[in-house]
Amino acid sequence: MTSLSDPQAGSFRLSMLLNDTRYRSYTFQFVALMCIIAVFGYLGLNLAANLRTAGLSISFDFLSAPSGYDINQRPIDYTSQSTHLRASIVGIMNTLIVAVLACATATVLGVAAGVARLSPNWLLRKMMSVYVEAFRNVPVLIWILIIFSIMTAVLPPPNAFRGENPTATMVMGAFAFTNRGVYAPWPIWGDGSWVVVATFLASIAGAVIYRRHTTKVLFDTGRLMPRGWPTLAILILPAVVMFYVMGRPITLDYPALKGFNFQGGVNMLGSLIALWFALAIYTGAFIAENVRAGILAVSKGQTEAAASLGLRPNRIMSLVVLPQALRVIIPPLISNYLNITKNSSLAIAVGYMDVTGTLGGITLNQTGRAIECVLLLMAFYLTISLSISAVMNVYNNSVKLKER
Amino acid sequence: MADLSRAFVRRDMLPATPPPVGETGLVKWLRENLFSSPINTVMTLVSAFVIWWLVLAVWPWLSNGVWTTTSLAACREVLQGKTGACFSVLTERWHQLLFGFTYPADQYWRPTLGFVLLFVAAAPVLFFKLPRRLLIITAVYPFLAFWLIWGGSITVPLFVALGFVAAALTFQALAKQAMAQAALAAVIAALVVWWIGGQADLQVLVLEPVASRDIGGFMLNMILGVTCVSLSLPIGILLALGRRSDMPIIKWICVIFIEFVRGVPLITLLFVANVVLGYFLPPEVTFDLILRVIIMITLFSAAYIAEVIRGGLAALPKGQYEAADSLGLDYAQAMRLIILPQALKISIPGIVNVAVGLFKDTTLVSVISMYDLVGMVRGPIQGATEWNGVYWELFAFASLLFFVVCYGISQYSQWLEQQLRTDHR
Amino acid sequence: MQKSVILGAMTVAAFSAGAAAAATLDDVKARGKLNCGVSTSLVGFAAPDANGNWEGFDVAVCRAVAAAVFGDSKAVEFVPTTGKTRFTALASGEVDMLARNTTWTYSRDTDLKFDFIGVNYYDGQGFMVPKSLGVSSAKELNGSTVCIQTGTTTELNLADFFRANNITYTPVPIETNAEALQQYLAGACDTYTTDASGLAASRATFETPTDHIVLPEIISKEPLGPLVRHGDNDWADIVRWSLNVMIAAEELGVTSANVAELSAAPTTNPEINRLLGTEGEMGKMMGVDNAFAKNIIMQVGNYGEVFEKNIGASTSIGLARGLNAQWTDGGLLYTPPFR
Missing domain, CATH: 3.40.190.10 (Periplasmic binding protein-like II)
Structure with a gap:
């Protein structure tokens, strides 16, 4: 704007609120704010009026009342006499358990499939594109139901392990795959087992120090020391030696068929496995596409330049291509993790007791406190999402190309 | 000089020898693509084994399929203990899977026609080479489809459409003088037309009315998907512009809305639509469940589309904004003529991804007791005495329908990306 | 819906269906x-x-x-x-x-x-088990896996019953009746519990209903x-x-x-x-x-x-009148007089 077109100061007229670009934005914002306040006021007044006529009130007192129902997967102590609050916490932990498991598995699957889609092997490449397309184009709810049905229909019931001629047997005498879930051995921590654990933790620290040392040697002298085998040895050997020195304090508790079910060991519920696998395989297809795009985004010149420097193919991958590809891969990867967490609310379809199943399911049903329960549920998911986004922002800033 | 007479000089070319067997045709292809290295060979064998195993598992089931019985028990009788699918459930109940179980059977032609017309209406949007005048069909389609699917008198959608036309005409007539007044006048014009329409109870071209509750099956997924995506596009654009706006209050309203909606799972929003929304409306206002769900899914996808478009806006070079300013365009003109056409072009793949994701997510309405495709499978069909125990056939059918639609859309998106690539490679 | 919804939604003055709180009959x-x-x-x-x-x-x-x-x-x-x-x-x-x-x-x-x-x-809540399980009383279900339909009082009754008898169980909560039956029939749970009438109704849909029995215990009152x-x-x-x-x-x-x-x-x-x-x-x-x-x-x-x-x-459901017979026949149905 030139100084000529500027109106004289002090000649403010009311119409300028609409016509003058300097003031118009205030008008817009004022109107928008008023609209928002009006909408919320309207909703709030309705809510108050409706609650009054129904004789209800918003109150979170129900959270401290006994829940009265049982939950099949309890990461913390919980009985039907515990409060609704505790039931919600159990649900939150179950959500996190399945989300973490699915994220880890999806990453492994996705990276493998993404790399395989670029493999020189035609058959493998085609198979992987079938996998990716099949899972990306069918709703996750259907996949959850299908995998849950596979779990129940294909795996044998515990009854099949019984009798003279059982139709099913335990794998290696330790793992039982049943349609109620997988039963596996679980360690029993005897006296002195803490020594073994402490040794193991110390060896992890030792392995890290050794790797730092090799890097330093490499940078200082250019001498390449072996890393893989020594690291493995440092990790395992001391713990194993200590295990025998202490007289084998850690034993395994094997599952065995007692009564109606397998008892002992650790039990992963069928619903957990179904949800975990469904989410992992489904999201893995998306991650595969991200990984593929990330690797393709690294220009061929980079690979050729590295090759002309005399790097061997696996070093080209780990030192040149991957670090650059990761910059492209990680942001969508994290939003995929977010999707897994949000999609885990579909647990309700297979009866896995996540937070939607406890707080947003049985608690909501039994107490009838719909507004309170849904509000709490949203608050929980919002917290998780916002924290993950915050982490992502920090990461994005740290890997941003520093341009000069 | 050597004795030239003993020298041999070839004067004509030898005919090319055929390449070794290992370097031609099938063998070469096999060697390069399947057996180029020991690891590759192992991978080929493993993949082949997996495929073989899958085929062995699925083939008898498919080939022994029974298509003509009336219940699962009858299927089992026919199969005599052999493995085999009971596709009879599809032949018996296909109409319920597609249209829901209470849509009047003699009216199936209406949604079918609506579905076919969808392609006609979508074509001008999807293919830029078609004459622009065809966009009129696209504009008419929503009203036509509403009339076809819900039935009733055609005057209802007609008056709604007329309201929009009146608003557009009023706006155009007055926009030269003052934008704000024109907008206000347009709204009033539309309201007047709708009010008249509400008063005049004309019954013209009446189709048998169908209640929203009777709409179900894959048709419900399609309705939700198409409506919500098309409604959420304009909202998403506004939200994206709002989020990049200089006005702090508007910006923060948009940011809070987008982050809130993106932060919660769709299923909680559906719970809100189903269980909570009633408390926030006056008792005399009753929305259809389908309408409440459409509102919620639209808001949900608008937030995602807004983020995609914001990415597109951010990716435009700053020079474009400055160029628009230097031409003396105001904000609306700059956005309409310079910025949005380019930003939307960049955003198309992202928008298509959101659309596909949203279409798949419409299956979640089955959780709040709506009978969409998955709801039909899990509710009335599996609950029926005759078909209790049929899973794979139904899931396979549902997956197939979704796959065809979603795969089609993503193929289109890839084709479009090729078309729109204006840089020279 | 029709006119009321589309026009109502558009003019944001949704058509009245009468005041729900006051007079449902008029509505x-x-x-x-x-x-x-x-x-x-x-x-x-x-x-x-x-x-x-x-x-x-x-x-x-x-x-x-x-x-x-x-x-x-x-x-x-x-x-x-x-x-x-x-x-x-x-x-x-x-x-x-x-x-x-x-x-x-x-x-x-x-x-x-x-x-x-x-x-x-x-009604009352009961248990259905396969005959082959060899169970004749719900009190023998210690350590069993129990399928329940969520969102009903059955979850609470079940917790109360097992706690009162000091035995344990693993609940498998399922959203729909059809899926609960799928689980039960596949052997993913030992027993399915819901209202006795619902059990009878579900049992009727089985391929061989006689392979399944409803246990005698009715663990709750379900009017x-x-x-x-x-x-x-x-x-x-x-x-x-x-x-x-x-x-x-x-x-x-x-x-x-x-x-x-x-x-x-x-x-x-x-x-x-x-x-x-x-x-x-x-x-x-x-x-x-x-x-x-x-x-x-x-x-x-x-x-x-x-x-x-x-x-x-x-x-096919085959329920007997039982408690639902007229009071004159020894049931509980007893209506106040029309006077």
């Missing part, structure tokens, strides 16, 4: 249809048949109320509700009444502000009945007496077959006359047609007829 009459909440799919109680017509024992109650209000048992819009959505659907006015095997409990009646208007089926919103007593009266008409009709021997004859002229039994509107103004007192009872019995049938048609011994 229903203005709408011309009764919105009745039923369960999503439970054969015998409420399930759509192959043509999409709702049928069942609970459905009959909805139809009876429609017959009382409109004289037309077809004027019902059935709203399928899940365990989760049923109470909010009623509280928010989406449905006018709920007939969805809902157990009458203290807290639902008081805390959730609903009015149960009677009991149309006396199932229709309910309405708290505070609209006029409407509650209509629903309550529509149900009572069906029960009284059976007691008095009025059936859909003989109701036309009995209502043509006053009979010698004054109570039948009052019931069928040939004597007195019973319908008017409630604000409905004087022949409302006649309409109900003619179009829906009396309690016994409805029971036999939907869940009785001759159907």
